[in-house]
Amino acid sequence: MSLSIGCTLMCEQSPPTKLVSYAQAAEEAGFPFAVMSDHFNPWLKEQGHSPNAWVTLGAVAQATQTLELMTYVTCPIGRYHPAVVAQQAATLGALSEGRFSLGLGAGENLNEHVVGEGWDPVNVRHERFSEALQIISALLDGGYVNFVGDHYRVDSAKLWDLPESRVPMGVAVSGPQSIEVAAPWADFMIAVEPDGDAATAFDEATRAMTPARKVGQLPISWDTDADRAVARAHEQFRWFAGGWKVNAELPGPSAFDAATQFVRPEDVADQIPCGNDIDAVIEAVRPFAEAGFTDLALIQIGDEGQDPFFEAAPDILAALEQEFGA
Numbered sequence: 001m002s003l004s005i006g007c008t009l010m011c012e013q014s015p016p017t018k019l020v021s022y023a024q025a026a027e028e029a030g031f032p033f034a035v036m037s038d039h040f041n042p043w044l045k046e047q048g049h050s051p052n053a054w055v056t057l058g059a060v061a062q063a064t065q066t067l068e069l070m071t072y073v074t075c076p077i078g079r080y081h082p083a084v085v086a087q088q089a090a091t092l093g094a095l096s097e098g099r100f101s102l103g104l105g106a107g108e109n110l111n112e113h114v115v116g117e118g119w120d121p122v123n124v125r126h127e128r129f130s131e132a133l134q135i136i137s138a139l140l141d142g143g144y145v146n147f148v149g150d151h152y153r154v155d156s157a158k159l160w161d162l163p164e165s166r167v168p169m170g171v172a173v174s175g176p177q178s179i180e181v182a183a184p185w186a187d188f189m190i191a192v193e194p195d196g197d198a199a200t201a202f203d204e205a206t207r208a209m210t211p212a213r214k215v216g217q218l219p220i221s222w223d224t225d226a227d228r229a230v231a232r233a234h235e236q237f238r239w240f241a242g243g244w245k246v247n248a249e250l251p252g253p254s255a256f257d258a259a260t261q262f263v264r265p266e267d268v269a270d271q272i273p274c275g276n277d278i279d280a281v282i283e284a285v286r287p288f289a290e291a292g293f294t295d296l297a298l299i300q301i302g303d304e305g306q307d308p309f310f311e312a313a314p315d316i317l318a319a320l321e322q323e324f325g326a
Contacts, residue, residue, distance in 0.1 A: 002294075002324060003288065003289045003293060003294065003295070003296055003320070003324040003325070004032055004033070004294060004295045004296070005031070005285075005295075005296055005297075005298065005316075005320050005321075006026075006031050006033035006035060006068075006295060006296070006297040006298070007022075007034050007035075007297060007298050007299075007300070007313075008034065008035050008036070008037070008072065008217060008297045008298065008299040008300075009022055009023055009026075009034050009035070009037075009056075009060070010037050010299055011036060011038070011039050011050050011051055011053055011056065012037060012041075012042035012043055012050055013042070013048070013236060013301070013302060013303050014049055014303045014306070015049055015303075016051035016052075016055070016059070018303065018306070019051070020056065020059045020063050022310070023060040023063060023064055023067060024063055024064060025306070025307075026067060026310065026313075027064045027065070027066060027067040028310075029310050029313035029314055030313065031313065032066075032067070032068060033067065033068035033069070033070065034060075034067055034068070034069060034070070034297070035069075035070040035103065035217070035297045036053050036056065036070070036071060036072060037053065037072060037073075038053035038054075038071050038072075038073065038074045038075070038111075039053070039110070039111050040079060040110075040111040040112075041110050041111060041252060041253055042253055043247075043253065043256050044235075044236060044238070044239055044253050044256055044257060044260075045253045045254075045257065046235050046236050047236050049303075053071060053074070054088050057069055057071070057092055057100070058091075058092060058095055061092060061095045061096035061100070062095065064099075066099075067099065068099050068100075068101065069092070069099055069100045070101045070102075070103050070170070070215070071102060072215070072217065072297065073103040073104055073105035073170075073172045073190060074102070074103065074104055074105070075104070075105055075106065075107030075108070075111065075112055076104055076129070076132040076133075076136060077106065077107060077112070077128040077129055077132050078107050078112025078113075078115060078117065079111065079112055079115050081152070082131070082132035082133075082135040082152060082154075083135060083136075083157050085102075085104075085132070085136055086135065086136040086139035086140055087139075089102040089140065089169075090139075090140060090159045090161060090162050090163060090167060091161060092167075093162070093163035093165075093167040094161055094162070094163045096163075097163070097164075098163055098164060100163075100167060101167065101168040101169075101170060101188070102136070102140075102167050102168065102169050102170065103170045103172065103215070104132075104133065104169065104170065104171050104172065104182075105172030106125045106126060106129045106172070106178065106248075107248070108247060108248045108249075108250075109248060109249050109250060109251050110250060110253075110256075113251055119249075119251070122248075126177060126178065126181045127150065127151060128151045128152070129181060129182065130182070130185075131147070131149040131150070131151050133171065133185035133186075134147065134149075134185065135147050136169065137169060137185050139158075139159050140159070140162070140166055140167055141166070142159065142162055143158065144156055144158045145157045145158065168187040168188060169186055169187050169188075170187060170188040170190045170213070171183065171185065171186040172190040172191065172192075173189060173190070173191055173198060174191065174192075174193070174198075174244055174245075175198070176201065179198065179201050179202050179205050180205060183201075183202050183205035183206050184206065184207075186206065186212070187212065188212050188213035188215060189202045189213070189214045190214075190215050190216075191214070191216055192216060192244065193216075194216060194287035194288040194290070194291040194293065195291060196290065199211075199214050199292040199293065202214070211292070213294050213295065214291075214292060214293045214294050214295070215294070215295040215297065216288045216293045216295070216296045216297070217296065217297045217298075217299060218284055218285060218297070218298055219233075219237055219272050219298075219299040219301055220272060220273045220298055220300060220301070221233040221237070221272055221273070221274040221275075221300070221305065222273075222275075222276060222281075222305060222308060222309045222312060223274070223275060223276060223305060224275075224276050224308070225275075226274055226276075229275050229276075229305075230265050230266075230268065230275075231265065232301055232302045233265075233268045233269065233272050233274050233301050234268045234269075235302075236302055237268060237272065237301050238263040238267075238268055239259075239260055240268070240271065240272070241263050241268065241271065242259060246259065272284075272301070276312065278315065278316055281298075281319075281320070282319060282320065282323050285320060285323075285324065286323075286324075298316075
């Protein structure tokens, strides 16, 4: 199975005008798709940004022609009501002329607590997520939707502007419980770890005739100066060392700063390719290919690192295509 390589438009590290220009650069460099994070806060104050993803994606849709777009991921159980997420997705699907896929997940405290409703335990979040997926799926199908659940109500809702083809809906999973809850409602899988067992379980849960699309994500710190690459990765991505069970629970950038105060630059470099060694990127990508992923979005760490990354992108893409048949 070939692996398609895309890139990440990371709201936490760039202002909206630059994110639009990076999307144009990604399309010009040959990336077939770009995913965008949907945050209210950055992970760390050093990242320094967090524009609204949906407004920015609307601008990106108008500034590009072929680039597939995806939220990676939107949480429909906190800041947004699921009916609003469905409307945003349908509108972006229409504006992009079918180039948008909706990536959904159960969220992080970092972003969802800001509306003042607290942060539920994981089992309640999964209950809410299941209801949200049912609502969004029904609305994207068209027609009037009424829904009464334990957590959400929808009263005679209808999306009046739908794209010509239904917006594909993907879900972020991290273990058996999330797969059981979310996979039956999804068109594709999202995961940040190259877990082949999860990929197999996801296909079994969807009961589809063919394996589902599986979209992963991999951070790199591309730079001709390896020391500078490591320093930038440590400054802005040391939060990544905590793992998702921890990352989902911390409430803000100051908490991530405290939780990662003992993470060393060499610890980050052990997890993230730093420098301009294409072979190191290939080896970091390999576990995703071996786990059965179909798509992988690279994250270039740091706003200041974007231009060198896009300059090198054609060579990186050519090497990955040769290795993985992308």
